[in-house]
Amino acid sequence: xxxxxxxxxxxxxxxxxxxxxxxxxxxxxxxxxxxxxxxxxxxxxxxxxxxxxxxxxxxxxxxxxxxxxxxxxxxxxxxxxxxxxxxxxxxxxxxxxxxxxxxxxxxxxxxxxxxxxxxxxxxxxxxxxxxxxxxxxxxxxxxxxxxxxxxxxxxxxxxxxxxxxxxxxxxxxxxxxxxxxx
Ligand code: HQG
Numbered sequence: 001x002x003x004x005x006x007x008x009x010x011x012x013x014x015x016x017x018x019x020x021x022x023x024x025x026x027x028x029x030x031x032x033x034x035x036x037x038x039x040x041x042x043x044x045x046x047x048x049x050x051x052x053x054x055x056x057x058x059x060x061x062x063x064x065x066x067x068x069x070x071x072x073x074x075x076x077x078x079x080x081x082x083x084x085x086x087x088x089x090x091x092x093x094x095x096x097x098x099x100x101x102x103x104x105x106x107x108x109x110x111x112x113x114x115x116x117x118x119x120x121x122x123x124x125x126x127x128x129x130x131x132x133x134x135x136x137x138x139x140x141x142x143x144x145x146x147x148x149x150x151x152x153x154x155x156x157x158x159x160x161x162x163x164x165x166x167x168x169x170x171x172x173x174x175x176x177x178x179x180x181x182x
Contacts, residue, residue: 001057009058012048013067017076024048032075032084040073064181078161081118088167090160097124099164100143106178109144114171115133121159121167124148135165145177 016039021028024042028034032063036055058073059067068077078086099114099122114122124130128143135141151171152158159167 001054005054006058006061007121009013009050010066012043012050013055013058013074014079016043017067017074017102018080019082019175021082028082028084029076030085031087032080032082033070033073034075036069036072036074041182058154068162073178075165078121078123078165078167080120084120085105085160086159088161091160091166092173093124093158093160093166094126095147095149096126097126097148098131098143099124099144099146099171100131100133100141102135102139103142104139106142109174110173113173113176114144122171124166124168124171126164126166143179145179146171147175147177151175 016026017028017032021034023035024046026034026038026042040055042048054073056069059069064135066076066079068075072121075084075114076082080086096143100126101109116122122133124146135143140175148158149164151168156171161167
């Protein structure tokens with residue numbers, strides 16, 4: 001499968017499994033799952049032809065393992081804006097987690113901390129490299145460190161998605177460390 005096609009399929013799946021299932025008449029269950037047959041049929045009915053093999057290939061090879069298959073069902077592992085309960089158990093985070101953003105957001109983040117914005121949770125990475133890539137989607141990346149062990153000690157709940165993204169509802173400013181120059 002050509003890389004360009006794989007990216008197109010991945011974006012299509014992200015859009016409909018995270019944000020706008022209703023756009024193609026799909027309904028996700030509580031956990032965010034949908035039958036693979038239903039997804040393929042709904043996509044075809046809305047002009048996007050996708051084979052089972054392509055779907056399996058994208059799920060298996062996706063750079064961030066964004067999607068998970070369970071038997072006959074598929075879901076996005078994280079990143080939703082629609083209301084789903086991924087059913088992830090609370091997890092103990094590593095001492096520090098990282099968040100990639102850009103300079104134009106920093107002043108507001110200093111004042112109010114990290115907020116989930118359109119998504120359910122704030123997304124944090126276990127390593128600086130990943131956070132740098134997340135920030136770089138929007139411009140020159142700025143990486144913030146999060147004192148996750150202090151948050152955890154203070155009762156903030158963390159979850160880790162199937163693809164290793166750390167999720168929490170919000171990060172108050174006192175747990176954030178800004179890199180030099182910001
Ligand atoms: C910023 C992609 C101002 C935040 C990525 C970010 C990730 C604030 C933006 C995943 C703020 C939200 C998530 C505040 C947060 N004031 N700006 N108080 N609090 N922000 O896309 O973390 O490819 O919803 O810094 O790789 O960038 O889709 O979150 O810039 O893993 O699988 O508001 O999405 O993965 O943006 O990215 P997003 P994110 P996928």
